[in-house]
Amino acid sequence: MKASELANGNTVPASDALAANEPDPIDEAIRLKNLHSLKLLDTPAEERFDRLTRLAKSFFDVPMALVTLVDKQRVWSKSGIDDGEREVAREMSICSQAILGKHDVLIINDATKDNRFAHMPYVTGEPHIRFYAGVPLTYLDGSKIGTFCILDTKPRTLSEEELEHLKSLAEIAQRELIVTQLATLDDLTGIPNRRGFTALAKKSLQLCHRQDMPASLVFFDINKFKSINDTYGHAEGDRALVAFAQQMRFTFRDSDVFARLGGDEFVVLLPNTHVVSAEDLIQRFHSAIDTYNQKAKRGYNISFSSGIVSVNTDQLQSIDVLLDRADSVMYQQKHGSQLC
Numbered sequence: 001m002k003a004s005e006l007a008n009g010n011t012v013p014a015s016d017a018l019a020a021n022e023p024d025p026i027d028e029a030i031r032l033k034n035l036h037s038l039k040l041l042d043t044p045a046e047e048r049f050d051r052l053t054r055l056a057k058s059f060f061d062v063p064m065a066l067v068t069l070v071d072k073q074r075v076w077s078k079s080g081i082d083d084g085e086r087e088v089a090r091e092m093s094i095c096s097q098a099i100l101g102k103h104d105v106l107i108i109n110d111a112t113k114d115n116r117f118a119h120m121p122y123v124t125g126e127p128h129i130r131f132y133a134g135v136p137l138t139y140l141d142g143s144k145i146g147t148f149c150i151l152d153t154k155p156r157t158l159s160e161e162e163l164e165h166l167k168s169l170a171e172i173a174q175r176e177l178i179v180t181q182l183a184t185l186d187d188l189t190g191i192p193n194r195r196g197f198t199a200l201a202k203k204s205l206q207l208c209h210r211q212d213m214p215a216s217l218v219f220f221d222i223n224k225f226k227s228i229n230d231t232y233g234h235a236e237g238d239r240a241l242v243a244f245a246q247q248m249r250f251t252f253r254d255s256d257v258f259a260r261l262g263g264d265e266f267v268v269l270l271p272n273t274h275v276v277s278a279e280d281l282i283q284r285f286h287s288a289i290d291t292y293n294q295k296a297k298r299g300y301n302i303s304f305s306s307g308i309v310s311v312n313t314d315q316l317q318s319i320d321v322l323l324d325r326a327d328s329v330m331y332q333q334k335h336g337s338q339l340c
């Protein structure tokens with residue numbers, strides 16, 4: 001929707017934004033999990049965000065510009081609040097509405113004339129908000145975790161040029177939010193890379209050590225992956241890698257730590273799991289891959305070899321040593337079956 005269209009009314013059409021008492025979006029659990037993974041809630045102010053909100057206040061000549069994170073029951077401001085309360089109840093915040101619906105920006109030209117917001121304390125009382133423009137900030141999977149927004153105490157509209165500037169600032173804020181995830185996630189599959197796996201696996205093994213729980217580590221290698229690339233092209237090879245990662249997401253548990261190590265090599269750490277139970281999980285994963293092959297009909301079948309090792313949690317072990325052990329077991333299986 002263009003800014004000129006938005007300027008003709010007070011808000012995005014009601015059909016495109018949920019009412020204030022609407023239930024949470026279907027992906028709320030995933031959205032909150034992504035938000036909490038950023039580990040930014042209740043952290044001190046940071047210049048990388050503050051410079052963006054200062055720039056927005058200056059450019060748009062508004063008294064308020066915020067980077068907000070929408071938690072389960074609150075909206076917390078990472079930037080833009082110099083003094084005072086940095087969080088408000090979710091039901092009292094316009095930002096909680098900006099992350100709902102399909103619009104890429106929520107504009108309220110005059111909150112007193114919008115029945116969704118006219119009753120809110122920050123509209124009826126201090127600071128007497130009238131104008132709001134908020135761009136949802138999204139995680140890597142597209143789930144909306146917060147907003148970059150500007151607010152004014154008098155009604156106003158945005159021009160096309162101003163709207164584009166607001167979106168540009170929001171895009172920078174969004175990159176800053178997920179910069180750590182970008183460094184620890186595999187670009188192609190969206191699951192952790194080797195660096196991300198090492199960090200997560202260390203924490204998981206520390207927990208197993210403290211609670212005296214068993215753990216198993218499984219190393220995967222896709223069979224005849226070079227043949228897929230050579231026969232069908234590298235784009236198809238990429239699709240196979242993405243599909244493999246997706247089946248890992250579907251099969252393994254929330255407590256399991258899985259990753260793409262590089263190339264056609266993947267890994268999963270299974271906390272509180274003996275080797276026998278790990279073998280059962282791998283069989284379930286084989287079944288998931290078989291089902292995918294039957295439905296996908298890509299002209300080839302994805303298959304894999306794996307190596308399982310038991311983790312001695314009595315004493316913390318190096319992730320690299322565990323990976324080497326599991327890789328050796330996988331190598332023996334793969335070459336014994338002539339599945340290179």
